[in-house]
Amino acid sequence: MSETFRGQHPDHDGTPPEKPDFEPAHPEPVDYYDAHHEQAYEGGQYVPAEESFLERHEDLPSRRSSRVSKRVRKRRRSLAFLVIFVAFCAVVFFVVQMVRPMLGGFQVADYPGPGTGEVEVVVGAGATGRIVATELKSLDVVASEKAFLEALNEAGGTGSIQPGTFSMKSQMKASDAVSVLLAVSDDKVHYAAVAQNLRINEVLDLLAKSTGLPRADFQALANDPQEFDLPAQAKNLEGYLAPGEYRFPIELDAKGVLTQMVDLTKKALTDAQVTDPAEQYRVLTIASIIEFEGNEANYAKISGAIENRINNPNAETRGFLESDATVVYGLGIKSYEFTPAQRADKSNPYNTFANPGLPVGPIGSPGSKAIVAAAQPESNPYYFWVTVDLKTGETLFATSYAEHQANVAKYSAWCQANAGECK
Template sequence: MLKKLFKRAVLIFILAAVAVAVLLFLPKENAGGYRIKVAPNQGISSVSQKLADDDAVYSRHVLVLAAYALGVHDQLHTGSYRLPKSVSAWDILQRLRGAHPDTVSVKIVEGTRFAAMRKIINTAENVRHDTAGWSDEEIIQAVDPQAEHSHPEGLFFPDSYEIDADSSDLQIYKAAYQKMKTRLQAAWDERRSGLPYHNPYEMLIMASIIEKETGHADDRAHVAAVFVNRLDIGMRLQTDPTVIYGMGNAYKGRIRKADLRRDTPYNTYTRSGLPPTPIALPGKAALEAAAHPSQEDYLYFVSKMDGSGKSQFSHTLDEHNAAVRKYILKK
């Protein structure tokens, strides 16, 4: 009798073990693109309940049992995890304990305006768009309540930023703001002596102009020299990108003579000195050029219009007019 009971118990144990193994290791089909989010300090019990509610596992109890058996029931890593279309409870558990939640990468290119940066972030997938309805001023206040400047242009460093999926987009703004603050201060501390900037913000404005005027590495320091030399002698900067910025939505792809004569705070043809704010998000190279202009006494430059992206630099107006005839008028 005891022998029969023992055999039955062994059979039941084997069948139970097989059932558990099937429920644990057999892949389950889901709708595809399923994502589970683990909140800080969240344990396996609530996570498994969510998985069961969404019909992503055969048995939450088997998942919990395996988690306790492995000793990882309270060691789940915070983050958002995208599960494949076919996945077993065991695979899910391995992902949740592996400290590799899914991430989202958002790239902001040098020379991008802050308004365009907001559009890029607002359309990023798998990001929590907490700031979508905020004003620019509210974003500045959120990233730095002690910020000296309420206008956001130029205050965020263009780069690629990676955050956990389903995290707040405010993390991107905070990271970009802090990175620009650090990079700007470093450039300011290492700047060439005698430059006509009163503070780091003025150098940031100059860097944004350089960023918009040229993308050619060989020309940045010379472009910076042109504008620094103009400031030194009281000559107006006369740079088109500032005019375009001041035109706002009125800019339709070309500048007319009337636009150059129409006064705005950003029209450097009608106003002396730097514009009141940056006009774009400058990158590292533009910051370095603003801090270290070339020693050349150039006052003018014109695009060579040969597809190289390079410019012809001149010391005098006569030289500049000759360059315009050669490269623009083709005479």
């Protein structure tokens, strides 16, 4: 490789200068580019330094190629950043999709509506908005409970849902479902839910409140059972006001309301093949006692035991029914805690401890199942029964008084273990 010495020039004949006889202590580095003259000595003549550099060192990058390399590296860095960013966004999206169902999404789930098919929705008496929302969600009427509750709140109907049976659609928009439940029909009605075992005064109170009709109108009619073609034994409408859910047209008066209820009871008696008015009254009396003394699972068995006491009395029962439920009805109280003197009081016409046979009339409003059980009692050997668990309705039966006392002891033990339940 030829050498170019900074600050020196060859002779005019082109002969390069001779090397000095001594080596400098610190030789200057060889430089292929003369910053002052921009010439190089090569092959015995001067040539431009840049030309010599490009021709002889083509494998070394030029300044231009260096700038190109920087741009390539910059593009590669940008591309790498873009790939990382896209990957990050993909991860975030995936995590959101996984977590979103657990959080209920970023907005409340709701169907676009209007829905399809037909779904029957039953709203019970006293059902809250949340209870209704849960029912609608389980039937797939609405997409979420929250959507329904928000729509109900916006409609101002939180406390305005009336009990009843509603025809709705599957996958409705929540606001549409609310509109159905809160719709004011041109065919307006008075809703009344009459529970089983209610006494006549309780039923009349409920009817007056539900219909807005005067309580006195109901009371006057209830004390005149002949207005409804009832048997002579009937002193009032006790036992004839059938329990159930009613929607009375608003134009009905008190008599129209009571007539509907009495007619339903008459139909239940006829369906149970009891057509004689006097026998109907007797069956209603037994049915009302059955509802207070047991539950649906043992209605017929209790009915058979009642028939045994009345029609086939043994030495221990002597024809006395001995029902606590009848005694407290005659006393006008709800508690089964009454005194020995009250138990022995014959002046109470509903006291079946002091008076043999059935009481003078029904003690509540029996449902159709109790009516059927009273009309068709189970044939059995029992004379005694006692419910030993008031929560489950478990009832034990006995043929003798001694066996019955053992069952009563179980009831007493249950009462001690469940304070306040046996009042």
